[in-house]
Each structure stands twice: as C-alpha cells, then as structure tokens.
C-alpha cells in the first residue's frame with residue numbers, strides 16, 4: 001500500500017473548492033484502477049481565509065474521511081501554506097496543487113507514474129503559454145526568470161508552477177529547510193534531485209479571483225533574488241571599484257591640467273553633479289545591504305513559519321473525548 005498526500009493551499013477559495021474536490025476524486029478513482037494499492041489523503045491548508053473556505057472543507061470532511069485540514073490563525077501566504085502541507089503530509093508521496101483548477105488533476109496520473117515507475121524523485125509542471133494573463137505581468141515574469149537564473153546558482157525554471165509531486169525523501173529535504181523567508185521555486189532548485197518536467201497549456205481559474213497583485217508579485221520576485229543570490233551585495237563592491245578608478249583618472253586629469261595651463265578650479269557645477277551622483281550610488285548600495293540585513297534579522301528571530309488555529313486532528317480528538 002502507498003499513500004499519496006494531496007496538499008491544497010486555499011485562501012478565500014469557497015467557490016473553487018467543490019469543483020476541485022469533484023475533479024480530484026474522479027482522477028483519484030481513475031488512478032486506483034491503474035494502481036489498486038494507492039490511497040489518497042487531501043490536506044487542505046486554509047491560509048487565514050475570510051470567507052467560508054473552512055466550512056466548505058469541513059463539509060467535505062463529513063462525507064470523506066480522507067479529507068484533512070489545517071487552518072491558520074491569519075494569512076501567512078502561499079509559501080507558508082505549502083510548508084505546513086509538506087510538514088504534515090503522511091504520504092509516501094506528496095503533491096502540491098492550487099485549489100482553482102489551474103493545476104489540472106488530469107495530468108496527475110502521468111506525474112505519479114514518473115515517481116512511481118520511472119525512477120524520478122519528482123515530477124513538476126510548467127506552463128508553456130501564459131495565455132489569459134495580463135501582458136505586462138508576463139513581460140516582467142519573463143525578465144525576472146532571466147535575471148534570477150543569471151544571478152543565482154539555484155536552477156529556477158520559467159513558467160514552473162507549484163504543481164509538483166515528490167517522494168517522501170524529497171519532502172523531508174524541503175521540510176528540513178526551515179528558513180523564514182521562503183521562496184519554494186528556489187528551494188526546489190537548490191535541493192536538487194532528478195525532476196521530470198511535464199508541460200501544459202495555461203488554464204484560467206474556475207471561480208474566484210487571483211490573490212496576486214502586481215506589487216505582491218514584485219515583492220515575491222525580490223524575495224527570490226535576495227533569498228537565492230548574493231550578487232547584489234558584490235555589485236556594490238564593483239560599483240565602488242569602478243567609481244574609484246574614474247575619480248582617480250579625474251584627479252590625474254586635473255593635476256596635468258594644472259601643470260600645463262595653471263588653472264585647477266574651473267567647473268564647480270560639474271563637481272556638484274558628481275558629488276550628488278556618488279552620494280546616490282552610496283545610498284543605493286546601502287539600501288541593498290539593508291535589504292539583506294533585514295532578511296537576516298528576521299531569520300535570526302526563528303519565528304514559526306505558520307501558526308495553526310485549528311486542525312482536523314484537533315477535531316478528531318474532541319470527538320474521541322465526547
């Protein structure tokens with residue numbers, strides 16, 4: 001017998017969850033035909049939703065004992081929800097997927113085959129198109145992936161989704177990375193393992209709306225760069241060296257001018273501009289250092305990645321007592 005944990009982060013997904021559950025159960029019964037000894041558990045992570053997400057999940061749980069949930073005390077973000085799911089999954093395999101059906105359950109059998117029979121540690125998906133997405137967002141997303149892959153040793157795939165199945169060993173490796181500032185796409189790249197990539201066309205969400213604004217995505221991109229590259233820090237050094245060389249040449253120029261023409265003090269307005277430029281660059285570099293310092297500061301507090309308010313295990317215990 002083997003158990004597959006399906007981890008679903010949900011933030012205000014009351015409309016999407018029933019669609020998702022129906023589609024998932026259908027896929028699961030198809031998969032049981034191919035692999036008769038396969039069992040499922042559905043682990044919903046309610047990321048501090050303000051609608052009836054939790055009630056919707058509890059209703060499913062009354063019908064189906066394979067449904068479990070963890071409900072957060074507030075919104076901790078998708079990264080925290082994914083972590084909570086992986087940490088609490090009991091399966092020999094775990095798959096993370098969105099509640100909005102943008103990660104179609106229909107490709108799950110193919111993904112499962114890769115880890116079960118083809119010897120991969122993980123099977124991940126990437127969308128080949130970004131159809132239905134705002135043009136500006138796609139543009140910046142592409143620039144971001146190019147930039148981060150130049151700057152970081154972690155291999156981060158453009159268009160990769162968080163829809164990924166993995167073996168217990170890989171789940172344990174991820175759970176072992178307890179950093180507070182999480183960027184899962186980078187973590188997957190960093191831990192290695194052999195991954196099969198499965199491509200699919202972008203699907204639009206069935207119900208509800210996206211939780212990501214442009215600025216939220218921008219912040220996420222920054223998190224990724226700062227979390228997986230220290231190149232911005234060394235950039236400050238290179239800026240400094242470049243500036244020193246330029247000013248050294250400038251000084252030489254002035255000395256030669258003084259010796260040849262005897263007038264070192266012309267052009268004070270250009271001097272002011274140069275001072276302002278250098279001050280600007282210095283502040284910019286300090287800002288970069290500040291960003292890293294802020295991340296290091298948060299990291300040293302060792303705060304928990306998420307706080308659960310209620311879980312299905314609590315509920316079971318209450319029932320036992322009664």
Ligand code: UDP
Nearest residue numbers: 009010011047077078081098099210211212
């Ligand atoms: N999500 C979450 N916490 C958040 C934001 C999103 O758990 O703070 C979940 C959301 O419920 C969904 C998944 O992450 O299941 C992907 O979110 P969404 O569909 O809004 O992102 P998009 O597909 O537009 O990138």
Ligand code: MG
Nearest residue numbers: 098100102205
């Ligand atoms: Mg979505």
